[in-house]
Amino acid sequence: MRGVSLWPVLAILATAGGCVNIERSRDLSNPNIPPVVTAMQVCSNCHGIDGNSVSPNFPRLAGQTPGYLVAQLENFRSHQRSDPPGFEYMWGISHHLTDDQIKGLAEYFAQQTPQPNAPVDAQLMAAGKAIFENGVPEKEAPPCMSCHGPQAQGIGSFPRLADQHQDYLVKQLHVFQETEGRPGTPMKQITHLLTVQEMQAVAGYLQAFPKDQ
Numbered sequence: 001m002r003g004v005s006l007w008p009v010l011a012i013l014a015t016a017g018g019c020v021n022i023e024r025s026r027d028l029s030n031p032n033i034p035p036v037v038t039a040m041q042v043c044s045n046c047h048g049i050d051g052n053s054v055s056p057n058f059p060r061l062a063g064q065t066p067g068y069l070v071a072q073l074e075n076f077r078s079h080q081r082s083d084p085p086g087f088e089y090m091w092g093i094s095h096h097l098t099d100d101q102i103k104g105l106a107e108y109f110a111q112q113t114p115q116p117n118a119p120v121d122a123q124l125m126a127a128g129k130a131i132f133e134n135g136v137p138e139k140e141a142p143p144c145m146s147c148h149g150p151q152a153q154g155i156g157s158f159p160r161l162a163d164q165h166q167d168y169l170v171k172q173l174h175v176f177q178e179t180e181g182r183p184g185t186p187m188k189q190i191t192h193l194l195t196v197q198e199m200q201a202v203a204g205y206l207q208a209f210p211k212d213q
Helices: 005-015 034-045 066-077 084-093 097-108 123-134 166-178 185-191 198-207
Strands: none
Touching: 034 097, 066 084, 066 097, 123 198, 166 185, 166 198
16 A cells, blocks of 8 residues: 655645754744644644644634634643643643744634534524524523624634534533633623523534624
C-alpha cells in the first residue's frame, strides 16, 4: 500500500506560515513559532484547520470573536477556567503561550469562515428560536440575542453561538449551572432559570442557525 503524500500539507504550511521546521513548529514553548502554524499543527487536531470542528466534543472556533478567544485562552493559561475539557485539553497547550501568540491564534480563527452545522427537527427549531429571541419571560430569563447578537454572531467578549455544536453548548450550559468551572459571566444566574429541555432547544436552534434571517 502506498503511503499518503505529505506534500500537500507541507505546501499549505509553507504558504501560510513561511518556511519552517515542521518538528520545531510543534514546540508550544517557542514564541517564535507563527500562530498560524500552531493553529494548523496543534489546534487543528481537535478544532479543524479552518476552525469548523467535526466532533461535538470540541467547539467550533471559525468566525469566533477575537476578544472571546483571547479571554478563554488567557483563562486556560491561568487555570481560571477549570471545566473538565478545559483542564484536560487546554491547560497544557496554553501554558507557555505568550500574549502575542494568543492574539495571533484568536485572529487566525476569527478570520475563518463558519460552515453550516447539522440540522435539527422543526419543533426544536421553533422552541429554540423563541428562547433565543425572547428568552423565557415568565421566568425573567433574558433573550440570548441581547448579549450574543441578533445573528448569534457574538459581540465583543460574548461568543459567537451560531453553528456551534448542540451537544457542546448543552454541556457548557450545565457547567455554568452546576459548577464554578467558568467564572466571571452572567451565565450562571441565567442557566438556573432554564430547564434541560429549554437548553436542548436553544442549543439545537443555534447549531442549525438559519442563514436567511
